[in-house]
Amino acid sequence: MTDKNANKIGYKKTKLGWIPEDWEVVRLKDIVVYSQSGLSRKLSNNDIGLPVIRSNNIKNNTIDFSEIKYWYRNDPQGANTQNYVLQNNDILLNFINSLAQIGKCAIFINSLNRDTIFTTNIMRLKLNPTKITPYFYILQTLNERYLYYIGSIAKPAVNQASFTSNDYKMYKISLPPITEQEKIAEVLSCWDDGIEVLEKLLEKKQLHKKALMQRLYSRKKTKFDKKIYKLGQLFTNRKETNCTNLELLSVCDGVGIIPRSQLNAKDNSNEDKSKYLKVCIGDIAYNTMRMWQGRCGVSNYIGIVSPAYTVCIPTEKINVNYMYYMFKTPHMIHDFWRFSQGIVEDTLNLKFNNFSIIKVEIPTKEVQQKIEEILNNCDEEIRLLGKKLEMLKQQKKGLMQKLLTGEIRVKI
DSSP states (O other), rough: OOTTTTTOEEEEEETTEETTTEEEEEGGTTTTTEEEEOOOOOEEESSSEEEEEEEGGGGGEEOOOOTTTEOOOOOOTTGGGGOOOOOOOOHHHHEETTTTTOOEEEEEEOSSSOOOEEEETTTEEOOOTTTTOOOHHHHHTHHHHHHHHHHHHOOTTEEEOOOOHHHHTTTTTEEHHHHHHHHHHHHHHHHHHHHHHHHHHHHHHHHHHHHHHHHHHHHSSSSOEEEEEEHHHHHHOOOOOOOOTOOOOEEETTTTTEGGGGSSSOOOOSSOTTEEEEOTTEEEEEEETGGGGTTEBBBBOOOEEOEEEEEEOTTTTHHHHHHHHHHHHHHHHHHHHHHHSSGGGOOOOOOHHHTTTTEEEOOOOHHHHHHHHHHHHHHHOOOOOOOOHHHHHHHHHHHHHHHTSSSOOOEE
């Protein structure tokens, strides 16, 4: 990739590319003044000792305090914990974890107002405050080059990987003066604030939809009349095979049924698709072995799906999207589990003959249509918020790349 800073006045060539002349290339060992791994002891869920930060608490480069465990007060080595009490602005680093989580960092800010310690899978880093700010340090861990480096030094073991402190500290970064770091942080924090607001709004909209579904699909007495049917009175089973000329479809949670070609994933389907089942527009296809988890979708396409699915044709009595939303409610998922057959959960299956005898209460088709419209509007609102959130994250990512390479300079 072309270095956009190349040969620009006020820039110099380094091993990390062209950077501003007043920036320097340093290794982490030049800015990390102290590192320490945590303690390994049995922990408790009871709030009877010191709160402990574990690797599971580091999420999205922040610390999640919602699932804290505690150090036993009667631990014979409890007196040693004082050396492991975290201070504000300590950097916590996952250095023993799964390959997906190893190398993830977070800044510790004590929101518990109690002495807090950390476990053995975490390394505590203290930074030279005259060289780098904690926020700027975290920014340096959010790019592909950092992830590649972590992958190169990580030593895989059973279900996890690890690296040494010495290997980690050999990583190089380009470092602007402290004043510029602070200004970069100020700029990017505006995007962070916007992202946080949208994330909270999105969460509220999702909770609102969930509460709305609970009311609209309640099995208690409602304002509109309902009739009891067996699902076999509302759906018939489509069993058409030998449709190999049709497009392969996939059933995806939260998306529905879409062409397999739209997924960026390996195609594990059988080469011989003669036994694959035909799906038409408006059909519901559900995973026969996962319907007890609500794995189903409504098709907007004509195609074929794996024989691991069951295809249901709606009758005139129902609005198919109304039924799809109903199939996602907790009480319906419980019924699907009850009527599934198998010794253990991994072998449970809900074939159409058992699916068809499950009883449901549904209102008139007109009411079904209105409920579907309400929930569709909720979904559209959630979709647009999600899209806006993703765009904001991409904007931040692009801006961050330009700021951390000096392509864009901030005014001090």
